[in-house]
Each structure stands twice: as C-alpha cells, then as structure tokens.
Amino acid sequence: MAQGGWPGESLADMVSRRDALRQASGITDADPGSLLDAALTELDAALEALVSQLAADGEPDVAADGGAPEAIRAERRLLHAAFQQFPVPLFLLEQDGTIRRANNQAAALLGSPPGYATGKALTAFVDLPFRAAVQTQLAAVARTREPRQADCRMLTANGPAGMVVTAAAIDLPGDPPLLAVTVTSGAPSAPAAAARAATRKRPAGEDGATAPAGQAIQSMAQRMDMVTAVTRLLLDNSTFSEAVTLQRSARLLAGEIADWVIIDIERGGQLRRQFATGPRNSQAEQLARAVRGADPDPESLPAQVHATGKSVLLAHVADNGVLGTAPDSAPLLMRLGATSLICVPICDGTTGYGTLTLARSAGAGHYGIADLGLAEELGQHLAIAIRVDRMFRHRSEVAEALQASLLPARLPTVPGLELAAAYIGATQWQEISGDFYDVFRATAAARAAASARAGAAASADDSAQDEDGDEWAIAIGDVCGKGQDAAAMTAAARHAIRALAHVHSSPADVLAAANEVLLAGDYDERFVTVKLAFLRQRDHRLQVRLGGSGHPGPAVVRADGRVEIMEGEGLPLGLFGDAKPSCLDLELAEGDLLFFYTDGVTEARNADSEIFEDRLADALAATAGRSAAETVRAVQELVTTFSQGELRDDVTILA
Numbered sequence: 001m002a003q004g005g006w007p008g009e010s011l012a013d014m015v016s017r018r019d020a021l022r023q024a025s026g027i028t029d030a031d032p033g034s035l036l037d038a039a040l041t042e043l044d045a046a047l048e049a050l051v052s053q054l055a056a057d058g059e060p061d062v063a064a065d066g067g068a069p070e071a072i073r074a075e076r077r078l079l080h081a082a083f084q085q086f087p088v089p090l091f092l093l094e095q096d097g098t099i100r101r102a103n104n105q106a107a108a109l110l111g112s113p114p115g116y117a118t119g120k121a122l123t124a125f126v127d128l129p130f131r132a133a134v135q136t137q138l139a140a141v142a143r144t145r146e147p148r149q150a151d152c153r154m155l156t157a158n159g160p161a162g163m164v165v166t167a168a169a170i171d172l173p174g175d176p177p178l179l180a181v182t183v184t185s186g187a188p189s190a191p192a193a194a195a196r197a198a199t200r201k202r203p204a205g206e207d208g209a210t211a212p213a214g215q216a217i218q219s220m221a222q223r224m225d226m227v228t229a230v231t232r233l234l235l236d237n238s239t240f241s242e243a244v245t246l247q248r249s250a251r252l253l254a255g256e257i258a259d260w261v262i263i264d265i266e267r268g269g270q271l272r273r274q275f276a277t278g279p280r281n282s283q284a285e286q287l288a289r290a291v292r293g294a295d296p297d298p299e300s301l302p303a304q305v306h307a308t309g310k311s312v313l314l315a316h317v318a319d320n321g322v323l324g325t326a327p328d329s330a331p332l333l334m335r336l337g338a339t340s341l342i343c344v345p346i347c348d349g350t351t352g353y354g355t356l357t358l359a360r361s362a363g364a365g366h367y368g369i370a371d372l373g374l375a376e377e378l379g380q381h382l383a384i385a386i387r388v389d390r391m392f393r394h395r396s397e398v399a400e401a402l403q404a405s406l407l408p409a410r411l412p413t414v415p416g417l418e419l420a421a422a423y424i425g426a427t428q429w430q431e432i433s434g435d436f437y438d439v440f441r442a443t444a445a446a447r448a449a450a451s452a453r454a455g456a457a458a459s460a461d462d463s464a465q466d467e468d469g470d471e472w473a474i475a476i477g478d479v480c481g482k483g484q485d486a487a488a489m490t491a492a493a494r495h496a497i498r499a500l501a502h503v504h505s506s507p508a509d510v511l512a513a514a515n516e517v518l519l520a521g522d523y524d525e526r527f528v529t530v531k532l533a534f535l536r537q538r539d540h541r542l543q544v545r546l547g548g549s550g551h552p553g554p555a556v557v558r559a560d561g562r563v564e565i566m567e568g569e570g571l572p573l574g575l576f577g578d579a580k581p582s583c584l585d586l587e588l589a590e591g592d593l594l595f596f597y598t599d600g601v602t603e604a605r606n607a608d609s610e611i612f613e614d615r616l617a618d619a620l621a622a623t624a625g626r627s628a629a630e631t632v633r634a635v636q637e638l639v640t641t642f643s644q645g646e647l648r649d650d651v652t653i654l655a
Contacts, residue, residue: 017139018042020132020320023330027337030129031188034151038133041140041148084114092170093179097121097138100178109183111157122181124318127153127160127362128334130188131320138167141179145169153188153362155316155339160362162188242389243274249382250277257371258358260336262291262323263382264302265346265354271296271306274354278336287335290327300324301343302355309352311344311376315366323357333359340366344375348383356382406436406490414439414472416537420628422636424651426600434479434486434528435598435652436494442473442501442534470536473501476596476654477530477551480572489523493573497532507532507547511573511581515549518574527572531596542588549573549581552599555616557631559591561624563617593631593655595620600649604639612642628655 021038024030083090089106091099099117107114110125122138123131130152137150147168153160163183170178250261254277265274276291278284296302301322305312314322317339320331333341338359346353356379360367411419421437475497479490496517500510511532518528529551536543546554550572555565569582588594602613619638623631632655639651 017136023334024129024132026330027129027334034130034133038136041136089183091122091181093122093181095142095176097123097135109156121318124316125155127155128337128339134165138179141167141169151188155362159365242386245385245389246275250275254278259361259364260338260359262357264296271303294327297324302357305343305345305355306352309345309347311372313367313372314341317341337361342367342372342375344379346379346383348387353383353386408438411439418628420632421654422632426650427647434482434490435650436490437476437652437654438494438498439474440498442471472535474533477528478598479528480526485524489526489528492521493518493528507534507545508581508583511547511549515573515579519577523574527574529572544586544588546584547581552602553597555595555620557593557595557620557624559625561621563621565617596654598652600651601639603649604643606642612639631655
C-alpha cells in the first residue's frame with residue numbers, strides 16, 4: 001500500500017504515529033483516555049486504507065477574481081486582520097502538522113513573538129504524554145476532512161496548562177489543504193510533579209518575554225550566583241579528580257537550572273557518557289543509572305555539538321529522538337520527560353573535551369537566550385577545570401616517576417646489618433621532592449683500582465681495609481626546593497656521590513668532590529645537604545666514618561636506651577668552592593642503631609606550632625632494642641600523628 005489515509009500520507013507516517021502512541025503510553029502521567037481515542041482513530045484510518053485507496057484531489061482552479069486590484073488587496077488586509085485579531089489562539093498548519101501561521105493570541109499563549117512558532121511542529125508545544133494523541137487527531141482531520149478535538153496539556157508562557165485542541169480542514173483551490181487549529185482552556189491539569197516544577201524558583205523572563213527592570217536585575221543576579229557557585233566548587237576541588245569535578249558540578253546544576261544534566265566526555269576518540277543526574281527520587285535515580293550506561297550515538301545532539309563545537313538551544317523540542325534512545329529503545333527525551341534542551345560544548349577555547357546537556361520538563365518552562373549564555377560560560381568553566389585536573393594528574397604521574405628514580409627500588413642485603421627506610425611526601429605540595437637516600441657497596445679494592453688507573457698509589461689505609469673486606473656506604477640528602485629543577489640536582493648529587501665513593505677513601509673527600517661537580521652544573525643557586533657514612537664490620541663491631549655537609553643527624557640509639565643526636569655540621573654542597581665537609585668516626589656494638597633522617601622529621605609541627613625535633617630523642621629512646629624496621633615504623637607513626645597528617649615537608653627515614 002503506497003498511500004495512507006489522505007493524499008501525500010505514506011504507510012511510514014501511520015507507522016510512525018503508531019510507534020509514538022506506544023511510546024507515549026509508557027510515560028508515567030500519560031492520559032489513557034486520550035491515547036485510547038487516538039488509537040481507535042488510527043485503527044479507523046487503517047480500515048479505510050484497506051477498503052479503498054484515496055485518490056488525489058482534482059478540484060478545478062477557481063476563476064480569477066474579476067474585481068479591481070485595490071479591492072483584492074483590501075480583502076486580503078481584512079482577512080489578515082481578522083486572522084491576527086481573532087480572539088482565540090489560532091494556528092494554520094501544513095498537512096504534516098508544521099505551523100504555517102500563528103495569530104496574536106496564539107503567540108501570547110506560547111509567550112513568544114508570532115513568527116517564533118512558524119516552521120515548528122504544533123506538537124513541539126504539547127507536553128510529551130499528549131503529543132502522539134494530538135498528532136493522530138491532526139492526521140485524522142487531514143484524512144477525513146472532519147473536525148476533531150483532543151484534550152492535552154500545552155506548554156504555555158505560564159507553564160503546562162490544560163487545553164482543548166480543535167482542528168478542521170481548509171480546502172484551498174489548486175493547493176494542498178491546510179488545517180485550522182484553535183486552542184481553548186479546559187483539559188487535563190498538570191500532574192503533581194509538573195506542578196511542583198512550575199513553582200520552582202527560576203530566572204525571571206526566561207520565557208523570552210520582556211521582564212520588568214526589577215525582574216531583569218533579579219535574573220542577572222541569579223545567574224551570577226550560579227556562576228559563582230560553580231566557580232567556588234571547581235576551585236575547591238582539592239582532589240584534582242576529573243570525575244569528582246564533573247559529578248559535583250552536574251548535581252549542582254540539576255538542582256538549580258535544569259531537571260536533568262548529562263555530561264559526555266571524549267575518551268579514546270569517542271564521546272562517552274560520563275555522568276547523568278536528575279530529580280532526587282528513587283525512580284529518577286534508577287533512570288539516571290540507565291542513562292549513564294548509554295553512550296550518545298553519532299546522530300544524537302551531544303555528538304553533533306561536540307563534532308561542530310557549536311551550541312544548540314531547542315526551546316521547544318519537536319524531535320523526540322534528539323538525545324538518542326534509552327536502553328529499552330524508547331526515545332531518551334521521552335524517558336526524561338524533557339521538552340526544552342540546551343547542549344553546549346565543554347571547550348576551553350582550544351580543546352573540546354565533550355558536551356554539557358541541560359534538559360527541562362514542561363513544568364519548568366523553556367530555555368531562552370540568557371540560559372544559553374549561562375550554559376556556555378559553565379561549559380568553559382568545566383573545560384578549564386578538566387584541563388587543570390589533567391595537568392595536575394600528569395604532573396603527579398611525572399613526579400611519581402621521577403621520585404621513584406631518585407630512591408632505590410629496594411634496599412640491598414648487607415651481612416650482619418638490618419636496614420629499613422621510609423619516605424612520606426609532604427601533604428601540602430604536589431611537587432617532586434628533593435629528598436633522597438641510597439645504600440650501596442663502596443669497596444676499598446675498587447677505590448685502589450681507580451687510584452691506580454689515575455696513576456696514584458693506593459694508601460696504606462686502603463690496603464688495610466682491603467684485607468678486611470668490603471665497605472658499604474649510606475647516603476641521605478635533601479635538596480633545597482621542589483619540582484623538576486630540584487629533582488635534577490637531586491639526581492646529580494646522588495649519582496655523583498655513588499660514583500665518587502669508588503674513588504675517594506673517606507666520606508669527607510667524596511662530599512668535597514661532589515661539591516665541585518654540583519658547582520660546575522647550572523642549578524640556579526640551589527644547594528643540597530648530605531650525610532654520607534662508610535660502614536665496615538670488624539670484630540663483631542661496626543666501624544662508621546661520617547661525612548657531613550649541613551645535613552642534620554644522624555642519631556645513635558644504643559641497645560641500653562642511650563640516645564646521641566649528632567650535629568648537622570659543614571656547609572651544604574653547591575654553594576661555595578672551599579666548603580669543608582665535617583668528619584666523625586664512631587663505633588656501633590651489637591643491638592645499636594644508626595638513625596638517619598631529613599629535616600622533614602625534625603620540623604614537623606603540631607597545631608600549637610611545636611616542632612617534633614624536641615621529641616625526637618625521647619621517641620628514639622622508647623624504641624631501644626627494637627629492630628630497624630620497627631623503629632622506622634614507630635617514628636613514622638609518631639611524626640604523622642604529631643602533625644595530624646599535615647606534613648609541610650617530605651619525611652625520609654633510614655635506619
């Protein structure tokens with residue numbers, strides 16, 4: 001069957017209306033009576049089409065008016081004035097339901113200029129549960145030439161209102177017939193949800209009508225408050241989490257300027273649904289979860305806005321498929337109950353990250369130009385927040401990678417010694433730390449070989465050390481400042497000390513040579529404090545030679561509980577060419593502990609601005625007799641508790 005019920009109507013038109021009726025029946029507040037009446041009307045159309053296929057109209061042309069041209073123009077002016085000033089809202093529709101003309105009362109009903117409705121479907125101004133039924137009745141009038149009525153809710157300037165739509169066919173000689181539609185009050189009232197939405201506080205004048213000066217100022221103030229609220233939320237994003245930023249922003253917007261907020265973000269070259277939120281009730285939350293699981297299809301409005309970078313305002317949505325389909329294959333727009341949409345790109349002016357879609361139900365009124373401007377500004381704010389979040393995440397990943405390269409992946413196994421270490425990054429900074437520590441073999445044989453290659457004889461002390469076996473070195477240091485420049489100096493200091501420890505026989509000589517290396521580099525007046533120890537076991541005791549360049553400690557914890565904290569003598573490396581590192585020898589017995597640390601330990605502060613340095617000796621005395629790992633863990637917990645987790649500097653411990 002090529003034709004439907006009236007000239008130009010196809011079977012696809014009837015199928016489309018049938019599907020629309022079926023979808024409308026699934027809406028919570030759908031009117032069963034009007035849907036049943038519409039379904040019966042469609043059944044009548046199908047029966048008529050089966051009995052006979054209507055032929056195209058063949059009415060003869062009407063003879064030209066024989067009156068004078070001025071008389072014809074006067075008649076036209078009269079008809080135009082009568083149409084425009086008709087005391088009832090009146091629309092002239094094309095056969096497909098598109099508005100061709102709307103009179104003054106119709107424009108006032110919609111709250112828009114007379115030309116605004118032209119070219120839009122009449123059903124775009126009908127609340128979602130009634131659209132399919134109205135469309136069916138209009139098609140029946142076009143087919144049968146018999147007047148029809150339909151009860152519905154229309155989206156008026158004052159919100160959804162119960163109306164009776166009356167349609168009649170108008171035959172025009174030589175032209176396709178038109179439909180004349182009048183709208184009068186007296187039909188279904190708005191459901192409770194729509195009534196609540198209608199009373200919701202929203203910017204005055206958003207329906208496009210001219211607002212009084214006071215209302216205009218109030219509207220501007222409300223929009224400024226919204227921008228301020230979103231900006232404050234974005235600035236308060238201490239987690240630097242993109243997902244958290246988008247979720248908080250969406251929930252804020254859903255409570256103020258939209259019934260539903262949908263955010264889609266590009267991932268891997270495709271637009272993916274990031275978040276969706278709506279009214280605060282269990283049914284809406286269940287729908288929101290379903291919406292979040294459905295990515296926008298390429299033909300949907302969000303995908304088109306993202307591809308073009310152009311915002312779209314649909315004050316009255318006519319196409320139910322504009323947001324794609326829900327998981328149950330029904331139009332998502334109808335599931336959300338949305339009649340007005342704004343979709344803007346999330347773009348910082350250079351990079352497009354995705355789209356922000358705002359949707360309103362009938363009771364909340366339709367969006368206007370001012371709302372579009374606000375949405376575009378919010379889209380820019382979100383884009384900047386995403387850019388900052390991703391920048392910080394990237395910097396954090398770089399910092400973690402660089403930090404990992406500055407610390408040993410694991411401590412070596414040294415016969416007769418137990419080693420333990422801990423590092424805690426400062427909570428108030430996201431930058432790369434300047435702390436480092438290292439434990440490595442520094443054999444006297446290697447130093448002797450290096451000296452021989454340099455043309456120098458190995459010292460008698462070296463020869464004596466060769467007989468007793470290997471030496472081990474422990475280095476701990478702290479570079480002034482943070483960030484990548486500090487990390488560069490940290491790496492240079494650590495690797496210089498490791499290399500020079502195979503050349504020079506004492507820690508002080510190693511530090512003096514490392515100072516020359518750092519002075520030769522361009523480190524922008526940065527400096528580094530270091531403590532370097534050479535360890536050698538002899539007769540069940542540990543011989544320790546210490547070299548210091550301005551670094552605090554270490555502390556010696558004897559097995560009997562005595563604690564001795566060394567001074568941080570010497571000048572830091574990288575400042576002066578004649579800096580002389582300090583020297584000190586000490587001996588450890590079985591059960592004694594050598595405790596290295598950075599100033600992040602001693603300078604940790606509590607709420608009363610007291611520093612942990614005054615408590616370090618007592619804390620270490622309490623750990624006497626414990627293993628290195630237990631001591632490190634105990635001091636780490638004490639420092640964290642003392643500062644209530646607010647560390648101003650990095651904490652590095654090695655025992």
